[in-house]
Amino acid sequence: MKMSIEEIKNILRDCGVVGAGGAGFPTYAKFAAGADTLILNCAECEPLLTLHRQLLAQKSYEIISTFSEIGKALGVKKCVIGIKSAYVSTLDAITPIVKNFDNVEIKTLKEVYPAGDEIVLIYEVTGRVVAAGALPISQGVIVSNVETIYNAHMAIHENVPVTEKLVTVTCEVRKPQTVKVPLGTTVAELIDYCGGATVENPVFVSGGAMMGKIVSGGDVVTKTTNAILVLPAEHPVVKSKQRNPVFDSHRAASACCQCRMCTELCPRHLLGHPIDPSRFMRAVSNRNMSDTEAYLNAQYCSGCGVCETYSCMQGLSPRVLLSVAKNALKAGGIKPEPHEPSQAHPARSARFVPVERLTARLGLNKYNFATPISGYMKVKSVRLPLSMHIGAPSVAVVNEGDYVKKGQMVAKANNGLSVAIHSPIDGKVKFAGKEIIIQDCDL
Numbered sequence: 001m002k003m004s005i006e007e008i009k010n011i012l013r014d015c016g017v018v019g020a021g022g023a024g025f026p027t028y029a030k031f032a033a034g035a036d037t038l039i040l041n042c043a044e045c046e047p048l049l050t051l052h053r054q055l056l057a058q059k060s061y062e063i064i065s066t067f068s069e070i071g072k073a074l075g076v077k078k079c080v081i082g083i084k085s086a087y088v089s090t091l092d093a094i095t096p097i098v099k100n101f102d103n104v105e106i107k108t109l110k111e112v113y114p115a116g117d118e119i120v121l122i123y124e125v126t127g128r129v130v131a132a133g134a135l136p137i138s139q140g141v142i143v144s145n146v147e148t149i150y151n152a153h154m155a156i157h158e159n160v161p162v163t164e165k166l167v168t169v170t171c172e173v174r175k176p177q178t179v180k181v182p183l184g185t186t187v188a189e190l191i192d193y194c195g196g197a198t199v200e201n202p203v204f205v206s207g208g209a210m211m212g213k214i215v216s217g218g219d220v221v222t223k224t225t226n227a228i229l230v231l232p233a234e235h236p237v238v239k240s241k242q243r244n245p246v247f248d249s250h251r252a253a254s255a256c257c258q259c260r261m262c263t264e265l266c267p268r269h270l271l272g273h274p275i276d277p278s279r280f281m282r283a284v285s286n287r288n289m290s291d292t293e294a295y296l297n298a299q300y301c302s303g304c305g306v307c308e309t310y311s312c313m314q315g316l317s318p319r320v321l322l323s324v325a326k327n328a329l330k331a332g333g334i335k336p337e338p339h340e341p342s343q344a345h346p347a348r349s350a351r352f353v354p355v356e357r358l359t360a361r362l363g364l365n366k367y368n369f370a371t372p373i374s375g376y377m378k379v380k381s382v383r384l385p386l387s388m389h390i391g392a393p394s395v396a397v398v399n400e401g402d403y404v405k406k407g408q409m410v411a412k413a414n415n416g417l418s419v420a421i422h423s424p425i426d427g428k429v430k431f432a433g434k435e436i437i438i439q440d441c442d443l
């Protein structure tokens, strides 16, 4: 029976479906009225990450049929799978299946970074530029990634809530692979499951070399954990994430030659957004606070890291300093103002960043090996943060000492933007507070 979009949204909220990766925006809230195009994001542009293309190849029918169904319920004209032409085996798997759905088509993309940035992807698929500070829906577009739509399929058709996350574990680890992990598992347990680190001083980078962050072994897998890169402490990717903004601002003053390469290659600047990292670096270098626009426009930086890892020949990091400015503006209550829709730069197509060259620049070529979806982890306990998504934290509905089954709701959606959280294991609740639920397995 055909479901209405409101019925689908209620199921997604109750089953805890959020963007699987990125910031974890609740999926039901994305499915707003006014869209004419739904995009399935299979660009997966962070070096070494292969989770989405593998999942789409393995679960093609489930994902594409649910994608088509949601598109029909939303009333959009087109459902487009945005996938790189380099993902040949996934394209081979999905091409015959797509033919069964009259509202679904494939758009192939170049092997460049950051093709998976929503705003970049929307331009590549539709030719429309989402204005700086505006949401994709302003251009009639909704984007969801592959694992999110797979989770939606499980919720809508199997009545299975989100209790696990696929995580790619790679680099300096004995058995690199992509594992299905119960939410709330510690990073240390996950690394152990993958055979342990192969270096003495491992540092764990969660989410990818470009936009990820350093986490500790005690941090847990959440609904947005895509990957854990295990790297030696002296690796350039680790060093780039440990930069000191004060030291960086002094380096900028002495070494920024105003070549403008950071601006010329900035993916958001190339879409006409007002972000201008070289102007910002000039203002920072000269301690010039009168160029207020340079600072205010920091809000339109996506944090993609192209300026830091690829553009700047002086080893400077506009990204780090821009993020300091962004955080200061946010703390001061200054929000990004939506701009008028802009035009893409005429030379944009000559300024792409090839993923192959980016991977080499990052010093990751030696880790470019297969990470097949292969394992399923079992754990003895889990720690579930109640803020795994954007919006209000979920509210615990269990108490210390309660026994819960796998899949049972342990925290309900809060008022406003929020989703529910479900138990990843059968077991006993050890602690239930406002920020976290801790459970032990009953085995």
Ligand code: SF4
Binding pocket: 255, 256, 257, 258, 259, 260, 261, 262, 263, 277, 278, 281, 311, 312, 313, 314, 315, 316, 317, 318
């Ligand atoms: S690329 Fe580096 S040196 Fe050139 S303007 Fe940007 S920060 Fe300065």
Ligand code: SF4
Binding pocket: 262, 265, 266, 267, 268, 269, 275, 277, 300, 301, 302, 303, 304, 305, 306, 307, 308, 318, 319, 322
């Ligand atoms: S991180 Fe650098 S390249 Fe990326 S959007 Fe910000 S300024 Fe542009």
